[in-house]
Amino acid sequence: MIQHKKIAIIGGGPGGLTLARLLQLKGLSVKVYERDLNKEVRIQGGALDLHTDSGLAALEKAGLMDEFKSNFRPGAELMRVTDHQAKIYADQHAEENHYDFGDKNYRPEIDRGPLRDILLNSLEPGTVVWNSHILSIEQMENKWKIFFENGNTIVADIVIGADGANSKIRPFVTNIQPFWTGLTMIEGSIKNSEKTAPNIHQLLKGGKIFAYGNEKTILVSSKGDGSLGFATSHKSTEFWYKESGINFKDNKQVLAWFKKEYADWSPIWLELFEDENTVFIPRPQYCMPLNQKWKANENITLIGDAAHWMPPFAGEGVNMAMLDALQLSEALTNPALSNTQKAIETYEKKMFRRFEKIGQMTLFNTEWMHQPNALNDMLSMFGKNKLKQGLFLLRYMFNVTVIPFTRKYLGLAPHKI
Ligand SMILES: Cc1cc2nc3c(=O)[nH]c(=O)nc-3n(C[C@H](O)[C@H](O)[C@H](O)COP(=O)(O)OP(=O)(O)OC[C@H]3O[C@@H](n4cnc5c(N)ncnc54)[C@H](O)[C@@H]3O)c2cc1C
Secondary structure (H helix, E strand, C coil), rough: HHHHHEEEEECCCHHHHHHHHHHHHCCCCCEEECCCCCCCCCCCCCEEEEECCCHHHHHHHHCCHHHHHHHHHHCCEEEEECCCCCCCCEEEECCCCCCCCCCCCCCCEHHHHHHHHHHCCCCCCCCCCCCCCCEEEEECCCEEEEEEEECCCCEEEEEEEEECCCCCCCEEEEEEEEEEEEEEEEEEEEHHHHCHHHHHHHHHHCCCEEEEEEEEEEEEEEECCEEEEEEEEECCCCCCHHHHHCCCCHHHHHHHHHHHHCCHHHHHHHHHHHCCCCCCCEEEECCCCCCCCCCCCEEEECCHHHHHCCCCCCCCHHHHHHHHHHHHHHHCCCCCCCHHHHHHHHHHHHHHHHHHHHHHHHHHHHHCCCCCCCHHHHHHCCCCCCCHHHHHHHHHHHHHHHHHHHHHCCCCCCCCC
C-alpha cells in the first residue's frame, strides 16, 4: 500500500515541491530534502512563464490557482525582440489583443521566489527538511538509505530525484548521460534595475527582451522586486568556463570578457555587466538524449531537470517539471495500477514521449536562435509586428515538418549546435 510508504523527494525546486503538494493532497507520507540552508535563501534566475496544459494544470490540480492569480505579474510575459544594437523588431506591448486565463496560449509570468513560496506554504509543516544536501543513496533490499553532507542518514521506501540538472539521483536510475550542446550561458541578476541599468530597464518595460545577433543571444526578464534577471549565451567549448581562466567572482574580469565577446553589440548591454554586486553563474548547456528510455524501477524515479535536462530556449523546463509531478502523483495513487513499479512505468512512458517532442522543439529553437541571421530569418518569414503569429507558425511548422523528419535520427551522434 503506497499509503504506508515513506516517500523521499530529493530537491525542493518547482518539480519537487509540486509533487509533494499533490501527494499530500492524496494523503501520502512525503518529505522533501533540500540542500538550501533555509527558505529565506534568495532564489536566482529570471521569471517563469507557466503554460496552460502543464505548469498551470499542475497548479490547478494542486488547488493553488487562487494563490497563483494573486502573485503572478500581469504584463511581465510581454516580449520585445531586438537585434544586437537593441533595435526593437517586434513588440508585444504594442499589440492590442493580449491573452488571458482560460486561453490555451496564455503564458502568465511569476517570479521564482513567489512560486516557491506558494508551494512551500501549501505543504504540511515540517515537510521540507532544509540543509539536507544529499551526497549519495544506497539500496537496502526494497528501501533506500540516503546520505547527507551534514552526516545525517535516513531510510525511505521510495526515492524521487527532483534535484535538478546535476542530479545525484540520476545515476541510480539510468546510466544515460547528457550531451554537450556547444553553448555556455552566463546568468546574472541586477537589483534596482531602474537605477543600476536604466537603459535596459526602459527597454524591458516590465516584460522580457530576447536579443539576437551574430550567433549569440541575451535574454532579460523583469522581476517583481525591481530587479532583473538576464542570461547571455554564446558558442563555446565544453569546459570554456574553466579553460578561459575567467574568475566569475571577479566582476571586472567578466565585464572584460563581455566587452570582447560582444564587441559588436550596442554599449547599452554593458549595463548588465557593470554592477559590482552582480553574481555571475556560468552555465554550460547540456541536454539529455531525446530518445532516452530506461526500465522502470520499483521504488525510484526522476522528475524535472533530473529526468530531462535541456537548454532553456523553449521556456519548457519548469512546465515539464510540474507536469511530471502531476503525472507521477496520478500514477502513484491510481488504484488500477497494481504496484509502484507499474505506476512508475506508466509515468515514465508519458514523460519519455513528452520529452522527445519538447526536447526536439527546444533544440530546434536553440539552433535557430544561434544562427548568424536568426532575427532576419524570422522577420523575413513572418514580417515585422507579426511576432506572436510567427512564433505559433514556427511551432506548427516544427510539429508537422521537423519532428517527423528528424524522428528517425533521434539519438544518433550528439546534437552539436
Ligand atoms: C538561465 C536559465 C533560464 C531559464 N528560463 C526558463 C524559463 O523561462 N522557463 C522555464 O520553464 N524554464 C526555464 N529554465 C529552466 C528551469 O529553471 C528548470 O527547468 C526548472 O527549474 C526545473 O525544475 P526542477 O524542480 O526540476 O529543478 P530545479 O529548479 O533545479 O530544483 C532542484 C532543487 O534541488 C536542489 N538540489 C540540487 N541538488 C541537491 C542535492 N544534492 N541535495 C538536495 N537538494 C538538491 C536544488 O537546491 C533545487 O532547489 C531556465 C534555466 C536557466 C539556467
